[in-house]
Amino acid sequence: MLSENTEILYRGTEQKPNALSPETPPIYPASAYIIDDTRDYEFANNGGKYFYNRTANPNRDGLG
Amino acid sequence: MENGEITLICSSGIADISTTLFSLLKSGDHAIFSKDIYGETIELISMLRNFGIDITTADFTDIETLKTLFKANTKLVYTEIMANPLTQVVDIEKISSLAHQHNCLTVVDSTFTTPFVIKPINFGADIVIHSLTKFFGGHSDVTGGSITSSKEIINKIRHSYLLLGAVLDANSSWLIHRSIKTLGLRMKAQLNNAYTLAKALKNISAVKEVYYPGLEEHPQHKLAEKILSNGYGTMISFRVEDNRDKVDQFIHSLKTVKYLGTLGGIRTTIAHPVSAFRGEFTNEELYKMGLTEGLIRISTGAEDINDLIADFTQALEVFV
Ligand SMILES: Cc1ncc(COP(=O)(O)O)c(C=O)c1O
Numbered sequence: 001m002l003s004e005n006t007e008i009l010y011r012g013t014e015q016k017p018n019a020l021s022p023e024t025p026p027i028y029p030a031s032a033y034i035i036d037d038t039r040d041y042e043f044a045n046n047g048g049k050y051f052y053n054r055t056a057n058p059n060r061d062g063l064g
Numbered sequence: 065m066e067n068g069e070i071t072l073i074c075s076s077g078i079a080d081i082s083t084t085l086f087s088l089l090k091s092g093d094h095a096i097f098s099k100d101i102y103g104e105t106i107e108l109i110s111m112l113r114n115f116g117i118d119i120t121t122a123d124f125t126d127i128e129t130l131k132t133l134f135k136a137n138t139k140l141v142y143t144e145i146m147a148n149p150l151t152q153v154v155d156i157e158k159i160s161s162l163a164h165q166h167n168c169l170t171v172v173d174s175t176f177t178t179p180f181v182i183k184p185i186n187f188g189a190d191i192v193i194h195s196l197t198k199f200f201g202g203h204s205d206v207t208g209g210s211i212t213s214s215k216e217i218i219n220k221i222r223h224s225y226l227l228l229g230a231v232l233d234a235n236s237s238w239l240i241h242r243s244i245k246t247l248g249l250r251m252k253a254q255l256n257n258a259y260t261l262a263k264a265l266k267n268i269s270a271v272k273e274v275y276y277p278g279l280e281e282h283p284q285h286k287l288a289e290k291i292l293s294n295g296y297g298t299m300i301s302f303r304v305e306d307n308r309d310k311v312d313q314f315i316h317s318l319k320t321v322k323y324l325g326t327l328g329g330i331r332t333t334i335a336h337p338v339s340a341f342r343g344e345f346t347n348e349e350l351y352k353m354g355l356t357e358g359l360i361r362i363s364t365g366a367e368d369i370n371d372l373i374a375d376f377t378q379a380l381e382v383f384v
Contacts, residue, residue, distance in 0.1 A: 002320065002367075002368070002371050003367075003368035003370065003371055005366075005367065005368045006320065006367040006368045006371040006372075009330060009331050009365065009366065009367055010320060010331065013331075029205040029206060029239075030204060030205055031197050031201065031204045031205060031206060031207050031326050032204055032324045032325050032326035033324070033325075034322045034323065034324060035322075035323040035324065035325065036315070036316070036323070037311075037312035037315045037316060037323065038308055038311060038312055038315070038336050038339045039312065041323070041325070041336065041339045041340075042339065042342075044325075045339075045343070051325050052325045052326065053197075053207050054076050054078065054197075054207055
């Protein structure tokens with residue numbers, strides 16, 4: 001079991017699977033996105049998914 | 065915080081770096097850059113060369129060689145305090161003094177260290193820049209940068225800063241302003257955790273080497289002791305077996321710690337440096353730089369240290 005101090009840092013950070021279709025797009029302030037492993041990094045780095053806010057951001061892409 | 069006179073707040077760390085360099089260097093100038101700096105700053109060097117700026121890169125831990133690189137037209141020396149990912153520490157006092165002997169400005173990207181660990185201006189640096197995206201923001205939810213210097217130098221940079229449009233928006237400024245209030249508290253916890261975690265990693269049999277300036281065997285440990293305060297940074301790298309499949313398994317096995325292309329947040333994250341640099345260098349160059357499949361970098365957060373040690377210990381079992 002994690003200590004309370006660690007728990008506080010992680011609680012509520014996971015995606016909510018039942019909240020994926022809001023009528024207006026959510027704001028994505030995250031400076032970076034979780035990468036699954038080194039292969040996933042390669043995929044992300046080749047434009048396969050978001051991984052660093054300055055490189056690409058869903059709100060900017062929505063606007064652009 | 066950095067003991068400068070004025071700070072310009074920029075839209076990102078790379079915006080503060082490019083603004084600083086494009087405002088202080090012009091065609092025909094020469095500049096000396098540490099070779100152990102942020103990857104995109106290295107890419108920026110190619111851009112500067114396209115504008116007719118002559119750039120030499122060097123190992124800044126080798127002061128004797130650095131001394132020989134100055135030219136009549138050298139205008140600027142650029143370095144970070146602690147290199148990514150192998151955590152080499154440079155003697156900023158000697159570097160600044162050398163630069164001043166040649167009438168050059170010293171620019172320091174102190175993102176990895178923060179003013180809680182070192183204030184480069186106190187050691188003679190002229191300009192200190194930060195990616196505020198990292199420790200200052202601290203919660204991986206904002207992007208920003210800063211340039212701190214004397215009034216005189218900032219006056220030379222301000223015009224380009226405005227013309228390049230590198231300013232930070234109000235919302236991000238507000239968020240970072242709020243985060244700065246806990247920077248000291250976060251740094252204290254993260255610095256303490258890094259020290260304990262680095263020592264714990266050394267005792268795990270799957271770990272072949274730990275790179276952390278707080279360890280006595282680190283090549284610049286004595287220098288780090290002399291110039292760093294409150295701790296030795298929160299960045300640790302360690303080496304395990306050079307086996308990419310097992311590294312992936314290790315990443316999957318971590319229960320709380322995540323793999324992220326950033327650092328300095330309140331939650332501990334890891335990165336795989338060779339993946340970050342693969343596109344830019346050949347395998348041979350990477351190997352020479354010490355960047356192999358088994359090298360993993362940690363940005364230590366503020367979790368309970370026992371949880372952190374437990375998570376790394378159980379995940380590293382994939383290498384046994
Ligand atoms: C040392 C250093 N400088 C500058 C930057 C660039 O910062 P930003 O992503 O905020 O532009 C980074 C980003 O990782 C960094 O690690």
